Amino acid sequence: MSKKIFSEKEIKLLSANKYVKSVSSKGITYTDEMKHVFIAERKKGKFARDIFEECGFDVEVLGIKRIKSASDRWQKAFNENGISRLRDTRAENSGRPRERELSLEEKNARLEAQINLLKAENEPLKKDSFCRKGDEEITLPPSQKFILIRSVIEKYQLENMVSYLCEVAGVSRSGYYNYFSEKSQKQRELKDEKDEVVKELILKAFHFKGRKKGARQIKMTLAGQFGVVYNLKRIRRMMKATQEHRVVPNLLNREFKQDVPGKVLLTDITYLFYGKGQKAYLSTIKDGSTNEILAYHVSDRITMDLATDTLLKLKKNRNFKKAKDSLIHSDQGTHYTHPDFQKLVKKLGLRQSMSRRGNCWDNAPQESFFGHFKDETYIKPCTTLEELKREIKQYMIYYNHYRYQWNLKKMTPVQYRDHLLNAA
Structure with missing residues (x-):
């Protein structure tokens, strides 16, 4: 088996392939369809590398050793028992090995991870809501859950429990990796930059001529004075964030101990x-x-x-x-x-x-x-x-x-x- 370790970006890329059933940092499980396609194309005389590339795989990401190992295994299974031998017969056909009995240490680690995640998930709920008796429970959006999972993993060094924590939090592992992908982070940064520009213009319109204005007045002022057109929904959303709540910069930068009481x-x-x-x-x-x-x-x-x-x-x-x-x-x-x-x-x-x-x-x-x-x-x-x-x-x-x-x-x-x- 190849010792190549997949990065988060590579896991996300491989997970998107229709011929992949599951993938982790250390291994990949292919669909039965992939195995059937491979055998059919091999009969036509094609090389294993070419078949994988035609199925949408990046050979450099997979690695030649992993491709050779899979092709040899599939060919041997087909030669011995035909096409039926290639079918995945593992429990529930999940593409994952039958679960072994966890050790006591692993059980304790899982339990601690679950407790720490639930504790972390409960903290934002109390901070971001003003709950009264009888109010409905508030559910965190997936993006906040992804952030919480990452913080728990970093704080408690649980890198091997991504799948388990995603299951506990009720989010998909592929969604977790996608959220922290380079592309997604750039998209969020771009959105934040655009929001800052919009917020600045809306504030200028709001303070124009020193008179306070409602959303409709702001919309007309933006068009009439600044040549900018935003819909009312966007203006109201930005004004709500601007007027009611304000995030300030991190001035402390973790310099907690300054040896000055009261500072x-x-x-x-x-x-x-x-x-x-x-x-x-x-x-x-x-x-x-x-x-x-x-x-x-x-x-x-x-x-x-x-x-x-x-x-x-x-x-x-x-x-x-x-x-x-x-x-x-x-x-x-x-x-x-x-x-x-x-x-x-x-x-x-x-x-x-x-x-x-x-x-x-x-x-x-x-x-x-x-x-x-x-x-x-x-x-x-x-x-x-x-x-x-x-x-x-x-x-x-x-x-x-x-x-x-x-x-x-x-x-x-x-x-x-x-x-x-x-x-x-």
């Missing part, structure tokens, strides 16, 4: 399951240099107040001293792109920074805190929201004042904060 603030929201299927949400603001939790807010609803109330609690924290050029960093969830949140950030004299879309590493310390928090708290036994809040309050006191951390010179967050202030 780098990290914020995020996580979900908490407690009692008998009850759900709550925790919003926190963490000091990137000291790891101290400066403010937090707990709620059983995921409204805008969850983020803004956390900011207000930060303002009331008498131990928080804002440093020069301090900023608050978050992901691109709707809580943080919302104008109410952004206005309050400016009112507090903070700059705002956001992670790149779909990149969990840009706010890694905050994600790390949530991981420790869920491992060390007793959330599940809580039966009421008030009980949950008491447990969280006790843990925050413990974490800030009594939980020693190796990377803080074996100090607690509060001790390390005082250490940095005294050394300044």
Whole structure:
């Protein structure tokens, strides 16, 4: 068997061929039709390489060794038992080998991968929606699922579980590879560039002569003053994105540890399951240099107040001293792109920074805190929201004042904060 490893681009290319049943980085399974065509053309005296090329395969991608191996195998099977021997008789005719019994390590790895994906998938749902009791569940679009799968694979080093994670997320593997193909990424970049041009023109029309305008007025102003024609649907979509929510650049660039208390603030929201299927949400603001939790807010609803109330609690924290050029960093969830949140950030004299879309590493310390928090708290036994809040309050006191951390010179967050202030 050929040792050639297929790249993601090559897998996508091969998957598009009608004679391919399945393909992975290490192997390819052909359809029965391909085998029949091969035998028929070989009888006419054609070379194996030529047959594969006529069937739409790139010989350089497949490799001569893989072509020779397949042709020898098919020819031998045909010579021994005729055309019926070429039929794929494996389980359910899926084109894949009969599944072997997984080892305990493999089972644990699959389970961990599934948990991590479902956890990651749940995070954007809480950030991108304002759910009330009785609201329908929100389903992520395939593009967001592809991004989540990629982030889970990179974070937990699960490169060999693409197929399994796609199955768990309910998306196709070919769609996953296609989404991250060079062609698709260029198309998305081109669309984003065009949207920026459109957004700029629409804003110019919106502010023309200093008077606010509705979509119809903008459409007529664009045509009359700028010679540009956009349909109302597009104008409304762009205005909604422009007026209601705004994504800001990543000013932090993962420079979390700047040894200055109050300079780098990290914020995020996580979900908490407690009692008998009850759900709550925790919003926190963490000091990137000291790891101290400066403010937090707990709620059983995921409204805008969850983020803004956390900011207000930060303002009331008498131990928080804002440093020069301090900023608050978050992901691109709707809580943080919302104008109410952004206005309050400016009112507090903070700059705002956001992670790149779909990149969990840009706010890694905050994600790390949530991981420790869920491992060390007793959330599940809580039966009421008030009980949950008491447990969280006790843990925050413990974490800030009594939980020693190796990377803080074996100090607690509060001790390390005082250490940095005294050394300044």
